[in-house]
Every structure is written in C-alpha cells, then in structure tokens.
Amino acid sequence: MILSIIQTKKLITMFGKVFLGIALTFVSFVHAGFAANDGKPKETQVTIVTTEGIIRVKLYNETPQHRDNFIQLVNSHYYDSTLFHRVIHEFMIQGGDPDSKAAKPGDQLGNGGPGYTIPAEFMPDKLYHKKGALAAARNGDDVNPGKASSGSQFYIVQGKVFTDAELTTMEQRMQLQKKQEAFFILLNKPENTQLKLKFFSFRQQQQTDSLMAIAQSLDPQVQAEVAKNPVFKFSPEQRTTYSTVGGVPHLDGNYTVFGEVTEGLDIVDKIAATKTLTGDRPEKDIRVLKMILEK
Numbered sequence: 371m372i373l374s375i376i377q378t379k380k381l382i383t384m385f386g387k388v389f390l391g392i393a394l395t396f397v398s399f400v401h402a403g404f405a406a407n408d409g410k411p412k413e414t415q416v417t418i419v420t421t422e423g424i425i426r427v428k429l430y431n432e433t434p435q436h437r438d439n440f441i442q443l444v445n446s447h448y449y450d451s452t453l454f455h456r457v458i459h460e461f462m463i464q465g466g467d468p469d470s471k472a473a474k475p476g477d478q479l480g481n482g483g484p485g486y487t488i489p490a491e492f493m494p495d496k497l498y499h500k501k502g503a504l505a506a507a508r509n510g511d512d513v514n515p516g517k518a519s520s521g522s523q524f525y526i527v528q529g530k531v532f533t534d535a536e537l538t539t540m541e542q543r544m545q546l547q548k549k550q551e552a553f554f555i556l557l558n559k560p561e562n563t564q565l566k567l568k569f570f571s572f573r574q575q576q577q578t579d580s581l582m583a584i585a586q587s588l589d590p591q592v593q594a595e596v597a598k599n600p601v602f603k604f605s606p607e608q609r610t611t612y613s614t615v616g617g618v619p620h621l622d623g624n625y626t627v628f629g630e631v632t633e634g635l636d637i638v639d640k641i642a643a644t645k646t647l648t649g650d651r652p653e654k655d656i657r658v659l660k661m662i663l664e665k
Contacts, residue, residue, distance in 0.1 A: 415632070415664035416444055420454070421657045422641050425526070425634035426664075427504050433491040436506055436519065436628035443522055444661045448484070454641055454656045455479040456649070460530040461618060463641045464507055465658055466523035478649060480523070487518035494623040495605050501616045502638065503527040504629035515555045519626050526631060528642040529617035537609055540620055544602045547624075552595040556588050 413428040414437060429437040443449060453470035456479070457463045469482030488506065499505065504526055506519030532540070557566045565584060572580040604612070604619065612619050631638060645653040 414441060416440070416629075417662040417664060418449075418634075419659045419662065420637065420641070421655075421659060423634060423637040425637050426632050427526075427629045428632050429504075429629040430497060430627075432493055432497060433626060433628040435488050436491055436626055439488055439521065440524075440628065441663060443484070444663050447660070448522060449658050450660045452658050453479070453652075454658070455651055456525075457642055457644055457646055457652050457656070458650050459642050460528060461642075462525040462527050462529070463638060464523065464525040466507070466520070468522065476647075479651065480649075483523060484521040486521045487514075488521060488626075490517040490519060491626045491628065492517075492623055493627075495608070497627040498608055498611075499527050499529065499618045499621045499625075499627060500611045500630070501527055501529050502631035502635050503617065503627045504631065505621070505625050505627045508625060511551055511554050515551070515558050517624060517626075526638050527618055528638055531614065531616040532612050532619065534609065534613060537604055537612060537619060541602055541604060544620060544623075548599070548602060549592055549596050552592045553585065553588060555595070556591050562588075 411431050413431060416427050416429065418425040418427065429440060431437065448468065449466060451471045452465055452467060453473060454463045454465040455467050455470045455473070464480075467479050467482040468484070469477075470479050473479055487508070497503075504524060507523035507525055508514055508517060508519045511517070556562060557569060565587075569581065569584050572584070602623070604622075608619065608622070611617065641652075641656055644656060647653055
C-alpha cells in the first residue's frame with residue numbers, strides 16, 4: 371500500500387513523539403542512577419535503626435563486592451536484632467554477628483557469619499579509616515594472609531585525633547607490619563607447609579629462640595617482597611583528616627573500608643562510650659533493630 375503525503379507526515383509526527391518519549395525515559399533512567407551534578411553513580415544509602423538512635427550510612431561504589439553483599443544482607447533482614455557485640459572507646463563499634471541475635475549475657479561473640487568471605491577491596495589513599503568510616507571485620511593475618519573480609523561483620527570507626535608526630539611514628543610501625551605480612555604470606559606457601567607447622571607449634575610452646583630461627587631463615591625472601599612496594603606514607607589528605615577529624619589510621623590498607631556515616635555520628639559516640647565487660651561486649655545490650663535500604 372502506498373501512503374499519501376498527509377499520512378506519511380502523520381506517521382513521522384507519531385513516531386517522532388514515540389522516540390522523544392523513549393529518549394526522555396532513557397534520560398530519566400540515567401539521571402536516576404547518577405548524581406545530579408558530577409555525573410558519578412549515586413551511592414546507596416542505608417538507615418541503621420538501633421536501640422540508641424539512628425545512624426545513616428552511604429556505601430561506596432568503589433568497593434562493589436562489599437557494597438552488593440551489604441545490600442543483599444540488608445534486604446534479607448540479616449542484621450535485624452543483631453548486637454553491637456564489640457565496643458572500644460576511641461576505636462570502633464562492631465556488629466553483624468548473627469549469633470548475637472539470641473545471645474545470653476556472657477556468651478562469647480564475634481565468630482558468626484554467613485559462611486563465606488569477601489575478597490579485600492583496598493583503596494587506602496582514598497577510602498580510609500576516618501571517623502565514621504564503615505568497614506569490614508575479618509580474621510587475623512596468620513590464618514587470613516589475603517585479608518579477606520567477614521561475610522557480614524562490620525564496624526564503624528570512632529577513633530581519635532592524632533598529632534603529626536604520632537602519624538609519622540605510625541607510618542614507621544606500619545612499614546614494619548608490612549614485613550610481618552610478607553612473612554606470613556611466605557609461610558603459607560605450599561612449599562613451606564612443614565615450616566608453618568613448626569612455627570605454630572613453637573609459638574604455642576612459647577619457644578622464642580626457635581621462632582626467631584624460622585623468621586631469620588625466611589628474612590631474605592621477606593626483605594625482597596617488602597622491597598617490591600613503596601615505603602608506606604599517609605597522603606596529605608589523610609594527615610589532615612586524622613589530625614582534625616580523627617580516626618584509626620593504623621588499620622588503613624589492612625581492612626576494607628566500604629562506606630561512611632552521613633548522619634548519626636553522635637549515636638556512634640554514644641555507643642562507643644557505653645560500659646563494657648570482658649571481651650569488649652557492652653554491659654547493656656545495644657541492638658540493631660533493623661536496617662532499611664533507602665530508595
């Protein structure tokens with residue numbers, strides 16, 4: 371069928387409106403996923419409702435595995451009724467252990483989780499342990515040399531303010547820590563299995579001389595590994611933040627920071643100031659009533 375000129379014009383007008391609608395829908399979709407001013411993807415917001423008040427956090431897009439895992443757990447109500455089971459004044463408040471939901475006074479907590487870990491996502495120059503940072507807890511380097519994060523346990527930094535001299539001393543200590551980390555990485559290699567068994571046996575028996583002998587045997591390899599990376603230094607931004615806002619700088623590069631508090635730092639301070647018992651568990655249960663993913 372051959373269309374008349376008038377019919378053709380009507381079709382063009384009609385399709386033009388359709389395409390314009392599609393275009394506007396696409397623009398709205400893009401706008402919904404990106405911040406209005408800088409074109410960066412919007413950060414997910416989560417409200418943490420506690421028995422002490424409300425804390426709001428945003429999740430960083432630069433740590434997608436931790437972000438997505440946290441969102442999944444929030445949506446499944448995993449954190450509802452869990453405790454802040456470990457609290458240390460001028461350090462941090464820790465939660466996310468599912469075993470804490472029905473915990474009785476005196477129960478030892480901190481070992482629960484969903485049965486998996488998350489690979490580390492370190493960005494210490496950009497995402498660091500300033501006051502209010504949201505980070506993932508994990509097992510120690512001796513059993514977790516890759517520094518993989520707990521599948522659910524998290525902490526929020528309270529920290530404290532440091533002087534410039536204290537930060538310089540901390541840099542030196544953290545460089546020494548890198549040597550220790552390199553040692554455990556080498557010790558966990560398959561070819562060092564027997565040496566590893568001896569090391570933990572000697573440590574349990576507190577045989578210092580034997581431990582030193584093992585350390586000395588691996589020292590040339592340790593030094594070679596450490597030399598592959600630059601000497602640890604805080605960035606100018608980190609120094610400014612830690613000397614004004616505060617935080618826990620010695621954790622940088624060792625634990626994944628995946629978000630930060632946007633509202634409710636006073637609640638973090640309130641929880642951090644609570645009286646604690648053995649194992650840093652609060653004397654009075656402080657509970658996460660629920661977490662809400664903000665749309």
